[in-house]
Amino acid sequence: MAYESGEFLGIETLRQMYPDLDAVLNLTITHTMWRKRQTINMIASENVMSPLAMLVYLNDMMHRYAEGKPYKRFYQGLIYVDELEVKTQELMGELLGTKHVDLRPISGTIANATAFRTFTKPGDKAVVAPVQAGAHVSHTKFGTLGALGIEQIEMPFDIEEWNIDVDKARKLIEEVKPKIVTLGGSLYLFPHPTKEIADVAHAVGAKVIHDVAHVLGLVVGGAWENPLKLGADVITSSTHKTFPGPQGGIIASSNEEDYKEMGKVVFPMFVSNHHLHRLAAMAVTAIEMKLWGSEYARQVVRNAKALAEALAAEGFNVVMERKGYTTSHQVVVDVANLGRGTRIAKLLEDAYIIVNKNMLPWDRPEDVKDPSGLRLGTQELTRWGMKEGEMKEIARLMKMVVIDKRDPSEVRQKVMEFRREFLEIHYGFKLTREDEVKLLKIMLHAES
Template sequence: MPLPPPAYFTPGLDADPELAAAVNGELARQRDGIELIASENIVSSLVLAAQGSVLTNKTVEGAAYARYYGGAEFADAIEALAIERAKKLFDCRFGNVQPHSGSNANAGVFLGLLKLGDAILSMNVAAGGHISHGHPATLTGRDYSITHYGVNRESELIDLDEVRDLALASRPKMIVAGGSAYPRAIDFAGLRAIADEVGAHLLVDMAHFAGLVATGLYPHPFPHAHIVTTTTYKSLRGARGGMVLWNDATLSSRINAGIFPGVQGSVMLHAVAGKAACLFEALRPDFSAYNAAVLANARALAATLANHGLRIVTGGTDMGLMLVDLSSTGVTGDVAAKALETAGLAVNKNMIPFDPRPPEAPSGLRLSSNAGTTRGFGLSEFERIGDWIARIIRHPSDMAAIKATREEVLALCRSFPIY
């Protein structure tokens, strides 16, 4: 029997039955399924309340306390609060919390600090990089001269010698570190040395490991990075949006102008409030315990899958994210993801380094422990999840196994309710 929606979730929705049905359907999906997609998490009721507030009504442009519109007294206080919390959490001097997304944060930094056509050196999407770092299908890929570095074929790790050779050949104005599917710690000091050698800025996109950075469980980008960007909704468990952080005062006006009016207009103030709320939560002691559990749970899941004979790209993980190579199973990522979703396990297909298959039907899966850990899952739960994933991958067409797994998933979810 489905659980009723929470009281705070429904006010006003009853006036639009079709919309209410879809929203409550999504709530039921989240409650009764296990989220393993690395770009998702489960926000608190505080974040939901901040984002669903009267701040939706307010339009502001420009920086806090220097707006183009009036009536911004409380808007200024909210944005300033989010900035101060971000600076405290990541021990930096300056921040911009206005970006609507991580992609906007990156695009704004590029626009503010580079000239159109300047050279950028970033990780190839096929090796684990992010499309906003210069993929040819994006504006950044079209507006700048992009060179990509990858990973070593044997170790599947970033090869600093290759990065240096490419930097010396392309003379980039910006080197970008971080990505969407690289599960290992990055040598920021080594990349900064290369950046200094060629006169480039080093930008670190820490979207997938920001929470671990904040709690000392992953190498800190500062002081090596000139600029750090992040989303606020993955490892930070907050509002959907982005942030830019830096320490050099001479960059401030250019970065801020790159965000507004460079790549976006009015501030989404309700989202900024949601960011302030999640940063408040991230500054509490229990956030450290959460991130320690994220890391332990990810490693337990990876180890369980490896024990079932599934290869983990790079042999493990240093964050909540991992890549699973399905090549030995004969099952492609798209087929596996569809079967797992039917069983109540939400994952995403993903290319692995040097993948011979296309992005639409790649050889891998990308998994994350972030949302499950937020829900309260521990090592034993993630070991069970690993068993279920292996079972479905081995028999993706076995509807009886899928149905049986779905019942087990549902029982586990009901033991760890959300909202």
């Protein structure tokens, strides 16, 4: 029998009638239940939104198109979008201490591309945080920087400090006289020396672009200093890592002229329509961070330190013990002697513990497919209400798989039992089921 548009049939009937639909629903529902209820997720670049943020994410703006900027659009029908975008900019500006915030980049990489293109032209030089220090691929010749024709020159790395070598970096910047200097990274244990680098960069006329994608939630929560206050000209970021919002990007600057120039680049060079439905979820998350961001950010860091200490106590080689392991949401473990990153990450996944393999400073370029490290993040664990005691239990579960070589399927049952105790988002607005249904009806059917 054929399905007539507008006809109401039960979902189970539809799934029986249309195998493709059944497959899509099965995959989506299974993934959602698995990741949100059964796994311990420590991917350092992920997080979960609050129920309220998720519900307002499902709004009519996902069907609409907005080229330009608020109140200067190329399409009609955006009178409420304009007001929401401005409100969201204001909320993020309050958190970042600036009035100059652009939400149009649809990812952190697009935010980087916008900043790079604004202050350079093909053939210019960029001094960048070294890959060994965790620089994101978009900062390199293999990513956005290279695609824009900008020459990559890496700052020296001090492996003992797991950071940029400030003295050597100063000399390099003075010698090269680049147009831009980038800081920040995707493997980011300790803050990069923003003030020291900004001083020398500005002396040679370079702009400092600090990519805070991984630590935006720690910055707005006050656990890390705001790079704009330390001399960075621009911060770029995604909005879904330690900042627990929807996927997207952001640019902020303390300088109005720089802000305006970047605005001319993000549209029309890199973004046309900028995924308007995420604005409401972004605004809700910003309000939540105003209310609970400080408590959340500090717990994220406490959990990272506790996880590092617990893993070390269980026999793992956790890097940077001499510096207290970490001051961010991330923990780095060298598993070269345990089977290397690819194999260990897969074993842990089989036990429903989700981590990612990661290159470490001593890896060779050819090790990229099987590096020696694992990168772990505590931001999502913190959102689910876990604290220092739970970090010890997670370390024990990881030891069972990696060091004791227990069958991952056996450990999986323990992981699921553990996870059942943490099914409610913390540091965000809570809704009753009645409120959830009411909002869902509005978002899906426009029923008041």
